[in-house]
Amino acid sequence: MKALVYEGPRDVAVVDVPDARIERPTDVIVKVTSTNICGSDLHMYEGRTTMETGRTLGHENLGEVVEVGGGVDRVKAGDIVCLPFNVGCGFCANCERGFTGFCLSADSDTPGGAYGFAAMGTYAGGQAEYLRVPWADFNCLVLPEDAAEKENDYVMLADIFPTGYHATELAAVSPGESVVVYGGGPVGLMAAYSAYLRGASQVLV
Template structure:
């Protein structure tokens, strides 16, 4: 099968790889039709993780079931399915609580497994023609009859839409709240949609890329340009000096300011931008170590965090990757009912063969390259 393979920093190639296949009785084999490039993929693409060469990338996947293992009873050949990026077993302590992003079975020795992701198990990614799905009955989200028509919407259920929603949940967004979101990349834009779904009275989105801020404004948010470092003052001005009720971190450890990485910038700016006793949700990726970081603390996975201010303001914070299955069914139904259209943020649709070009332009934050979806041959 054709697949996109990581061969080193900023070096990915599409080449022939062994076909994905059924390996366990509970497996499902999916022919991928749409797969996305995620901002999290860029950490690996840039060589900022321990991703092994020769691995197939891709954790935002959707396709058609072509084979099922003998123990699969719910999913059928021909079903169109979207796959959560995090692989859950369905029966461990965390999965039973709905915390599927921290499955204790799928990646022994670590809480959490994912497709084509550094440190999250041996599973191949879905930027390929076929994908093996472990624990298929549990992990496959069945799609409704309009699955082909709305494929670019439903594929967002694999990661970024639930992740953006998770940011709003972690922050504690409620009807009437004002919300500030740091990051107008795909996840930040999904958090914008999520905050609106939860009834936020005002959503402010902070970024320094004009094209992304324009998209946030189209989604109904107030764009806050931080290219001059004045975002906090602007947010305080927009909230009568108090700060937002809730804040979402949708950037992560490679946050940049005027061309320089400042890993603690969004975290500390959130503490300043959110009111006393407000809530902060962090879904941007932070890692246990980043030897390639220009920041000495971040090399060890640490931040110079304004904990004293955070404590004095009585704020609360929740973090971690999204438990996709906790949200994807409900969000699917909103798409089916035409209540939401996450595909609005897609900027480019490319064939799988052009994935290296997509990675290069997305990584360079080239103007207009906001969200890239890849299509395999029919």
């Protein structure tokens, strides 16, 4: 399959890599139809991280499930799914407490895992034709029937929108408050929108 591979600072290439495959019964394979480029990808691209050469980039992914492991119960072939940034098992102590970014089961030297990301495990990224998704029942957000026509909206659920919304959670934005968002990039705009969703009366960006 084709994938976008990191070959060094400011050096990426679309190359042939081994096909994504089921490695554990709890895996699925997703045919990637949308993926975003994150500011974190740019950090890796510019050589400001410990990203290893030969790794496939991409942690904001959406696509169609094309193969399902025998241990997967909830996700089925044909489902359109969005894949959040973090890879979590869903059952370790940290995942049980909601700290999925610090999953203890991820194949990383430190707690936490992510697709195609420096120092967060060996998981391949989704800027590729296909992606292996571990613990699919936990990591796949199955989208509704309008997923195909609203794909460009739903792919924001992989990272951009939740990150902006989480900022309003951390700030405890309440109805009637005024909110200032510093930085009007994609995440900042999602934070501003999320502040309105939480009832802010005035939002300045």
